[in-house]
Amino acid sequence: MVFWNLIAGAANLFLLIFCFHLFFSGRGDRFLNRLLMVPFLARVGQDVLFMLINSRELINYPYLIKSLAPISFVAPACFYLYIRSFIQKEKGLRKQDFWHFVIPTLILIESVYTVLFSGVNSDVVAQEAMEKGLFFTAVKNGLFPVYYYYFARHALFLWYLLLGWREFGRSEIIKRREDKERKWLFAILISTTLAHLTSISLFISHWGEELPIVHNLIPIIITTKYLTLLGFIIYMVHQPTLLYNYLLLRGDAWNDLKEGEVQGVLVPEQGDEETGSGEEKVVRRSKISEEYAQIYFEAITTYMEKERPFLNSNFQMLDLAKDLAIPSHHCSYVINTILGKNFRDWVNAYRVQSFIDSYPDKSSSMTVDGVAFESGFNSVSTFYRAFKKETGMMPLTYFNDLEQIS
Numbered sequence: 033m034v035f036w037n038l039i040a041g042a043a044n045l046f047l048l049i050f051c052f053h054l055f056f057s058g059r060g061d062r063f064l065n066r067l068l069m070v071p072f073l074a075r076v077g078q079d080v081l082f083m084l085i086n087s088r089e090l091i092n093y094p095y096l097i098k099s100l101a102p103i104s105f106v107a108p109a110c111f112y113l114y115i116r117s118f119i120q121k122e123k124g125l126r127k128q129d130f131w132h133f134v135i136p137t138l139i140l141i142e143s144v145y146t147v148l149f150s151g152v153n154s155d156v157v158a159q160e161a162m163e164k165g166l167f168f169t170a171v172k173n174g175l176f177p178v179y180y181y182y183f184a185r186h187a188l189f190l191w192y193l194l195l196g197w198r199e200f201g202r203s204e205i206i207k208r209r210e211d212k213e214r215k216w217l218f219a220i221l222i223s224t225t226l227a228h229l230t231s232i233s234l235f236i237s238h239w240g241e242e243l244p245i246v247h248n249l250i251p252i253i254i255t256t257k258y259l260t261l262l263g264f265i266i267y268m269v270h271q272p273t274l275l276y277n278y279l280l281l282r283g284d285a286w287n288d289l290k291e292g293e294v295q296g297v298l299v300p301e302q303g304d305e306e307t308g309s310g311e312e313k314v315v316r317r318s319k320i321s322e323e324y325a326q327i328y329f330e331a332i333t334t335y336m337e338k339e340r341p342f343l344n345s346n347f348q349m350l351d352l353a354k355d356l357a358i359p360s361h362h363c364s365y366v367i368n369t370i371l372g373k374n375f376r377d378w379v380n381a382y383r384v385q386s387f388i389d390s391y392p393d394k395s396s397s398m399t400v401d402g403v404a405f406e407s408g409f410n411s412v413s414t415f416y417r418a419f420k421k422e423t424g425m426m427p428l429t430y431f432n433d434l435e436q437i438s
Contacts, residue, residue, distance in 0.1 A: 041083065044076045051076065063124055067114040071224070074100075074107035078231075090162050094154035097161065097173060098143045104185045106136035108192035111224065115196040115217065119203045135188070139181075146174040189228055196221060212361075223263070328366045331356060342382040345410035349375050380418035383408040387419070391431065400427050 054069040077100040084090040090097075109132035113125065146152050157173045164170075169178040200206060200221060205214045335356060341347050353360035367378050386407040394403050404415040416426065423430050 044079045047072050047076050067110045070110035071107040074103045085162050088162055090158045094158035095147060098147050101143050101181055102136055102140040105139045108189040112192040112196045116199050119199055142174055325366055328362055329370050332366055336382055342379045343408045345408050381422055384419050384422045
């Protein structure tokens with residue numbers, strides 16, 4: 033049991049940090065991020081509760097059972113509203129959406145009343161939960177026994193999960209085979225569904241825990257539960273554009289999304305066609321005209337010339353996308369198609385020009401390598417290779433030729 037508590041603790045620490053990011057991040061779509069934060073936070077709360085039960089420590093935190101109830105009941109509605117708002121590009125809640133919060137509000141009122149005024153002995157509830165399990169705690173902890181609330185929460189989440197899948201199934205996104213929005217929604221829906229089904233399986237298995245076959249299944253169910261979370265994390269690590277497009281970016285520019293327009297630029301409804309690999313990948317947009325691509329081009333080049341982010345040796349495509357609130361695949365399209373370069377060569381060209389502009393004034397006090405590092409290069413070999421690629425000669429030869437011409 034100690035092993036499972038360690039695994040659960042590590043997984044939930046990651047989720048908790050992620051929740052803080054979703055709440056405080058100024059770069060993402062705050063409305064969507066905070067809707068998504070709630071079910072993650074509820075998951076953390078439930079796992080912490082069970083870790084305390086398994087470690088026999090719940091008696092020290094008896095009020096957690098009622099304190100965590102309101103967020104557990106509001107999480108299903110927030111999850112569904114996230115899916116719907118993501119699909120329909122909504123910026124906020126509709127008036128009729130507040131009906132989704134009636135039950136959570138009643139649970140909140142009931143929880144406050146129970147803790148402050150009902151006279152329920154929370155220590156007795158916690159002690160019975162540790163002895164019998166939260167599923168079978170018959171003592172009342174409010175209007176009903178504890179397991180009533182637990183069963184109701186599962187039923188509510190299952191209902192909203194079905195609504196979320198229905199919303200996704202009716203949308204146009206599901207028809208787009210390689211669309212990133214489709215991948216993101218599939219990832220969040222499948223991982224949440226699997227996590228919820230394993231929780232329900234664990235809930236049901238406790239009724240037959242005395243049977244050997246069922247008792248042996250419980251570790252498998254718990255393993256599946258946390259492997260689901262681990263699988264989601266690994267998937268997102270290998271799909272960074274999903275995180276940057278749908279959690280970390282999608283800032284104020286994305287909040288103006290209406291009928292396919294972002295800052296006056298048409299966003300194609302179909303997926304991208306990508307060729308090549310690595311930094312030399314070319315993204316071909318089937319529905320972006322050269323006029324729209326030119327708008328991106330001007331924004332990107334103006335940013336590079338004024339802000340000079342290339343002076344940072346760690347500058348990457350995702351940094352460019354993040355600072356301009358433009359999807360990274362749009363940036364890639366402009367650089368590859370209009371400029372005819374991959375990202376690395378394009379950035380190094382700016383660094384070479386910065387070196388050429390700086391070296392004459394700094395040559396008396398700095399070496400060639402020193403000015404190169406100051407221009408954004410992180411290695412001498414990269415600098416010389418990039419300089420020769422841009423000018424056709426080595427740095428000292430280049431400046432000697434300039435002096436002879438002068």
